Amino acid sequence: xxxxxxxxxxxxxxxxxxxxxxxxxxxxxxxxxxxxxxxxxxxxxxxxxxxxxxxxxxxxxxxxxxxxxxxxxxxxxxxxxxxxxxxxxxxxxxxxxxxxxxxxxxxxxxxxxxxxxxxxxxxxxxxxxxxxxxxxxxxxxxxxxxxxxxxxxxxxxxxxxxxxxxxxxxxxxxxxxxxxxxxxxxxxxxxxxxxxxxxxxxxxxxxxxxxxxxxxxxxxxxxxxxxxxxxxxxxxxxxxxxxxxxxxxxxxxxxxxxxxxxxxxxxxxxxxxxxxxxxxxxxxxxxxxxxxxxxxxxxxxxxxxxxxxxxxxxxxxxx
Amino acid sequence: xxxxxxxxxxxxxxxxxxxxxxxxxxxxxxxxxxxxxxxxxxxxxxxxxxxxxxxxxxxxxxxxxxxxxxxxxxxxxxxxxxxxxxxxxxxxxxxxxxxxxxxxxxxxxxxxxxxxxxxxxxxxxxxxxxxxxxxxxxxxxxxxxxxxxxxxxxxxxxxxxxxxxxxxxxxxxxxxxxxxxxxxxxxxxxxxxxxxxxxxxxxxxxxxxxxxxxxxxxxxxxxxxxxxxxxxxxxxxxxxxxxxxxxxxxxxxxxx
Ligand SMILES: Cc1cc2nc3c(=O)[nH]c(=O)nc-3n(C[C@H](O)[C@H](O)[C@H](O)COP(=O)(O)OP(=O)(O)OC[C@H]3O[C@@H](n4cnc5c(N)ncnc54)[C@H](O)[C@@H]3O)c2cc1C
Ligand SMILES: Cc1cc2nc3c(=O)[nH]c(=O)nc-3n(C[C@H](O)[C@H](O)[C@H](O)COP(=O)(O)O)c2cc1C
Ligand code: FES
Numbered sequence: 001x002x003x004x005x006x007x008x009x010x011x012x013x014x015x016x017x018x019x020x021x022x023x024x025x026x027x028x029x030x031x032x033x034x035x036x037x038x039x040x041x042x043x044x045x046x047x048x049x050x051x052x053x054x055x056x057x058x059x060x061x062x063x064x065x066x067x068x069x070x071x072x073x074x075x076x077x078x079x080x081x082x083x084x085x086x087x088x089x090x091x092x093x094x095x096x097x098x099x100x101x102x103x104x105x106x107x108x109x110x111x112x113x114x115x116x117x118x119x120x121x122x123x124x125x126x127x128x129x130x131x132x133x134x135x136x137x138x139x140x141x142x143x144x145x146x147x148x149x150x151x152x153x154x155x156x157x158x159x160x161x162x163x164x165x166x167x168x169x170x171x172x173x174x175x176x177x178x179x180x181x182x183x184x185x186x187x188x189x190x191x192x193x194x195x196x197x198x199x200x201x202x203x204x205x206x207x208x209x210x211x212x213x214x215x216x217x218x219x220x221x222x223x224x225x226x227x228x229x230x231x232x233x234x235x236x237x238x239x240x241x242x243x244x245x246x247x248x249x250x251x252x253x254x255x256x257x258x259x260x261x262x263x264x265x266x267x268x269x270x271x272x273x274x275x276x277x278x279x280x281x282x283x284x285x286x287x288x289x290x291x292x293x294x295x296x297x298x299x300x301x302x303x304x305x306x307x308x309x310x311x312x313x314x315x316x317x318x319x
Numbered sequence: 320x321x322x323x324x325x326x327x328x329x330x331x332x333x334x335x336x337x338x339x340x341x342x343x344x345x346x347x348x349x350x351x352x353x354x355x356x357x358x359x360x361x362x363x364x365x366x367x368x369x370x371x372x373x374x375x376x377x378x379x380x381x382x383x384x385x386x387x388x389x390x391x392x393x394x395x396x397x398x399x400x401x402x403x404x405x406x407x408x409x410x411x412x413x414x415x416x417x418x419x420x421x422x423x424x425x426x427x428x429x430x431x432x433x434x435x436x437x438x439x440x441x442x443x444x445x446x447x448x449x450x451x452x453x454x455x456x457x458x459x460x461x462x463x464x465x466x467x468x469x470x471x472x473x474x475x476x477x478x479x480x481x482x483x484x485x486x487x488x489x490x491x492x493x494x495x496x497x498x499x500x501x502x503x504x505x506x507x508x509x510x511x512x513x514x515x516x517x518x519x520x521x522x523x524x525x526x527x528x529x530x531x532x533x534x535x536x537x538x539x540x541x542x543x544x545x546x547x548x549x550x551x552x553x554x555x556x557x558x559x560x561x562x563x564x565x566x567x568x569x570x571x572x573x574x575x
Binding site for chain 1: 320360365366367368369411537538539540542543544545547548549551552556558
């Protein structure tokens with residue numbers, strides 16, 4: 001235990017300020033679960049006070065209930081995970097009736113991930129969520145590799161993406177996060193298109209397409225044949241994309257892809273992300289977001305920083 | 320639900336093919352029901368990446384211990400097999416929904432490592448004074464385990480092996496068909512756990528008026544119902560999570 005009397009006469013040991021400001025979105029700290037890996041928060045409530053997270057990012061919500069892809073939907077690869085969930089979710093109506101009120105009661109900062117097959121579907125989702133109490137921001141999933149309809153098609157063509165974001169922008173006052181696909185030849189180009197069209201924040205990366213074959217059965221492992229790769233295996237790819245996008249746009253970034261501990265998260269902050277999301281690692285350690293939050297706090301105070309924003313993009317000096 | 324370390328108290332090669340690990344996990348032992356599972360990880364930084372699910376094979380509530388039985392099939396189980404008593408694993412559980420514990424006669428039918436959850440079920444059945452029969456199958460006699468425990472708990476125990484090295488030459492599905500053929504209704508509740516082809520055959524008995532419960536396996540990530548990665552198709556056209564709606568399902572509620 002530290003002695004309060006002595007503390008008052010020596011240099012005050014101040015806790016670093018973990019709060020971050022991403023444009024108009026205020027977060028208590030820069031660590032949040034990645035969409036699709038945290039359900040609608042309920043499953044992780046027993047392990048993590050949801051209000052202690054930077055935000056809770058929901059599984060993708062679609063207009064209608066979405067059954068998802070045939071199993072098997074998961075395959076582990078070296079330091080990675082292939083998933084082909086296919087956006088299984090109960091749809092907007094059930095989300096609004098059953099999931100959102102519960103999340104709101106937890107005191108969580110709620111970011112809702114949205115997926116639409118058409119611009120009109122996206123628009124109806126955005127309009128339905130605009131003005132709902134307890135929603136902090138909307139994340140547009142234009143980068144899911146696991147559904148045949150739409151999604152990725154929006155995220156890979158700068159013109160199409162720009163038109164979509166421009167179409168949705170006037171329909172809500174909520175901060176719009178556009179989740180970028182890593183499956184493009186020049187991510188900076190797509191990022192610029194989204195930012196110019198009115199995205200407040202960009203998040204990246206979504207998963208990389210991949211597959212696995214079961215040599216005993218001589219068949220693809222996944223029922224969907226292809227899946228999206230996540231986990232430590234994608235981290236170097238994700239980090240470079242964040243680095244590139246941070247150099248191309250002025251809007252704040254949420255970085256993700258393979259983050260498993262505080263050092264990984266700090267790499268993304270140093271590359272230029274204002275906050276980070278953690279996906280696959282949550283499956284192994286349900287409390288990993290809190291541990292990463294503590295690790296970032298320790299890093300800041302050990303290195304004489306007083307707030308997170310002081311290290312955002314710090315590795316970019318001179319580049 | 321417990322999340323944290325569990326000390327390995329014993330770890331033995333029960334047969335050349337089956338390992339048994341006894342873990343100190345009082346919170347799990349108190350809460351556990353037959354058919355539930357635990358999600359295990361070791362200190363093996365990202366290789367493998369994810370936790371591995373294992374059925375609760377035996378539970379000693381007084382001693383605060385749980386036993387898992389496993390076969391080495393890949394990296395995770397190989398890592399697990401290399402751990403020694405005194406070391407710890409990281410445990411999440413108990414998870415999932417187990418077997419219903421109905422009144423009347425129980426027929427326990429397990430193939431391979433599917434025997435494991437039936438051991439816990441047999442001990443629970445004995446505690447509840449249910450009339451029990453166990454049908455156990457494996458590839459070889461060396462893979463059959465828990466026989467003495469089943470013999471203590473069950474009125475009858477029959478075995479079969481693919482190579483005929485123990486019990487009847489054949490599979491547990493053959494034992495099941497032979498046992499149920501020609502019996503009058505209401506028959507026993509059937510609890511089946513093992514390879515999919517066997518579960519399909521066991522499920523077929525539900526169309527003959529028997530209650531059949533099957534314990535399923537799917538690749539899992541979270542184990543908590545959050546990722547939707549472990550699903551099984553349902554006759555209605557949708558999907559259910561194996562980790563939270565199962566792993567035990569009434570056979571009529573899943574398409575296997
Ligand atoms: C609810 C549930 C309960 C389970 N209970 C038990 C249990 O009590 N005892 C037990 O030994 N196992 C049990 N399993 C299966 C066990 O989880 C897997 O064997 C284990 O995850 C394999 O991990 P690995 O890293 O060693 O193999 P991986 O590297 O993941 O796989 C290696 C190879 O083995 C194959 N494989 C994976 N699982 C199985 C399997 N079940 N049988 C045969 N081949 C397989 C894979 O397809 C792959 O080709 C259970 C699974 C579930 C979902
Ligand atoms: C099982 C699973 C489901 C996912 N579902 C979604 C989703 O619904 N919407 C979305 O935008 N991203 C989804 N993702 C992508 C993640 O949000 C994240 O971008 C990606 O997994 C990289 O982070 P990670 O390596 O930390 O997991 C999913 C990822 C996984 C593993
Ligand atoms: S393993 Fe994640 S939902 Fe079942």
